[in-house]
Amino acid sequence: MKIKATGIAVGTLTEGKEYDVLHQGDRDVIIVNDIGKKVYATVIGQCPLLLPDCEWEVVKDSIDDATEEEWAEVGKKILEETSLSMEVHNPSHYNTGAVECIDAIEATLSDEEFRGYCRGNTLKYLWRCMYKGKTKQDLEKARWYLDRLLDTL
Numbered sequence: 093m094k095i096k097a098t099g100i101a102v103g104t105l106t107e108g109k110e111y112d113v114l115h116q117g118d119r120d121v122i123i124v125n126d127i128g129k130k131v132y133a134t135v136i137g138q139c140p141l142l143l144p145d146c147e148w149e150v151v152k153d154s155i156d157d158a159t160e161e162e163w164a165e166v167g168k169k170i171l172e173e174t175s176l177s178m179e180v181h182n183p184s185h186y187n188t189g190a191v192e193c194i195d196a197i198e199a200t201l202s203d204e205e206f207r208g209y210c211r212g213n214t215l216k217y218l219w220r221c222m223y224k225g226k227t228k229q230d231l232e233k234a235r236w237y238l239d240r241l242l243d244t245l
Contacts, residue, residue: 093113093116093121093150093151094110094111094112094113094150094151095110095111095113095121095123095133095149095150095151096108096109096110096111096149096151097109097147097149098147098149099147104125104126104127104129104131105125105126105131106126109126110151111123111124111125112124114130120132120133120134121133179229180229180232180233180236194240197209203244206244207241207244207245210237210238210240210241210244211237211241213233213234213237214234214237214238214241217230217231217233217234217237218230218231218234221234
């Protein structure tokens with residue numbers, strides 16, 4: 093676990109700097125300050141080494157410190173990223189037949205024509221990525237076509 097001051101620290105502590113916790117009790121910790129001295133601090137509430145109205149913020153750097161809400165947020169993010177990845181790398185609307193659409197296009201074009209197709213799609217997604225409301229998805233699609241173009245070289 094790490095802690096940091098959420099306000100201006102005095103003495104030998106720096107505002108916003110994270111300090112490693114050497115020992116942790118229920119509410120108390122021991123940290124090493126900026127000049128290498130061990131400092132005793134109360135994690136919850138004010139600390140004598142902080143100016144009035146400053147507190148410690150616990151910085152979570154261990155999965156053991158995560159709350160149920162934080163785990164749920166991580167799960168939600170993973171699902172969103174997985175969904176985005178499916179839309180970019182394996183969209184269902186391109187896989188309705190026996191052959192994926194991109195493979196059929198590649199099979200019907202010459203190597204040079206297919207490289208032009210990939211290059212054009214890369215440019216198309218880069219061109220409009222800021223205007224459709226799905227910037228990250230369009231940039232991922234541009235990357236997908238660019239990777240496909242690189243595979244043809």
